[in-house]
Amino acid sequence: MRVVLAEDLFLLRDGLVRMLEAYGFEIAAAVESGPELARALTELEPDVAVVDVRLPPTHTDEGLQCALRARQDRPGLPVLVLSQHVEQLYARELLADGSGGVGYLLKDRVFDAEQFVDAVRRVAAGGTAMDPQVIQQLLSRQAAGDRPLAQLTPRELEVMELMAQGRSNAAIAGQLVVTERAIAKHTSNIFAKLGLEVSDDDNRRVLAVLAYLDRER
């Protein structure tokens, strides 16, 4: 699997390259600025891009803008965005086109190599990887005064959080140490309670939940 990596801090870039290579990824390019990233994304056609939000030369959200533009040219281009801070505002922009293949994680998440690499693979396969903090923020915002959410049991809430992060039923079952069947039951309950249309497609399911959590009240 070919990866384009954009990160301006040498130590982090180097570390990420080594980690991804150790897990069998091929680094098509490891760049350190916005213009280089834009060129790499169009010329190298990677399977997935791992991009830092803040890049030179502007040191603003150049990386994010680059990723969003590249996804306009090539819808569904898998992009995993990394940042020192997560903002719902950015998550919303990444999810806006509804085509999946999007990840948005805190840089801290690379501490857990297994989970991080799992996120990269998921995004590359067209799935979603949302940072737990984004989901927490969405939940705490909706929790006050949202009746359907209040009807969820604590266990269902837990399952929904993990699902919104983009985990598959199997992964959720593994993490909560229950059977996949139990998780399937929880998810159908969740969808019934929130009044969402049930879908077999994992990613569509995630996007539906995220859209529900991020809707305007």
Add this chain to the structure above:
Amino acid sequence: MNTDTKSGGAGGRTREVVLAAVRGFVLALAMLPVAVLVFTLAVVSIATIPIGIGIVTTPYVLGGVRDFADVRRRLAAEWCGVRIPSAYRPIPPDANPWARCFGMLRDPQVRRDLRWLLVDMTAGYLTALLPAVLLLYPFEGFAVAAGLWRVLADGQTYWYGFVPVTDQPTALGAGATAAVLLVAAYRLAPRLLLVHFRLTRAVLGADQGELAERVRVLTETRRDAVDTSAAELRRIERDLHDGAQARLVAMGMDLGTIELLLDKDPEQAKRLITQARRNSVEALEELRDLVRGIHPPVLAERGLGDAVRALALRLPLPVDVDVELTGRAEAPVESAGYFAVSEVLTNAVKHSGADRIWVDLHHADDMLRITVTDNGRGGAAIGAGSGLAGVERRLGTFDGVLAVSSPEGGPTMVTMEIPCALS
């Protein structure tokens, strides 16, 4: 005989008189064409603002007017010791032509400059020329008396000043008048030049009262700014010291212990590794919060509009954010605006009992206007432990103001205005 005690005798006095005459002469001759030129350019440039050209040219022309006025200010100080205070409003170097043009036109000092050009072309010109005329004209009188009248009054009456010259006796009268004029020039020439510069100061100089008030406000807001920033630095130091720094120390210690235990007690070492990792995550978390408090990342990345949108998304209440900003303000202004909105929003969430908040940001007439409205119970006031006084002080550093309208029963509307240009 010499009344001027500063110069060293009659020679010095003569030099002074001649110098004043020469300076006035040069001033009048050199400055008049320039004054006419820049004034014409200014009028033409301002007149073409409606068709767009003037917006680009006016700042340059007004800059030229200012340079011209500055030359006169310098000469006034060097030649006659007349200090002409100026009080131009600062224009940000990266302001767009529109903001630059109208910012300058609104500046009272620039308006004074233009008014002064008119005066300088007329009364200013005459007062500058007078010392030279007063000094040179008597010599014509002497020449007339000495015999020049024969040529000039050839069969008709030649007027020297108010003296009709027709023959030798009247020519001598002209000579006497010339002598009186010369004495007057000797006494008055330096003072006449002084009159010119005093006139310039009266029209061009900034009002002292206005300046004094400005100084008072600046002194006060500067003190506030220094106090706030010192308090901020202390808070940051404390947070780093008790937070991230302490955690890194703990991590270092854990790593040392792990090194020791690696072979002897791998189980315990593993436990410590987990602990060290948790500490690193928490240190990062604390640093993130600290950074958000110093300068929120979204503000740096996207500017005020999106930073306020991101802030609104973090609040437990629905907040409608309406942004109409065509560019970005300077970083310090953005920061002040952001923290002001943040404080007002926190207030609304904590105390108002509102279930909906509206934030409106827009920029017009070189003024950033922010209104925060909530449908809560009202009764908010500056002071009363609301934190609004702190916001008011912070905004004061940027000449910003805050107004609160919060009748008992609500709604509450907080309006903030900060003068600034967008780039």
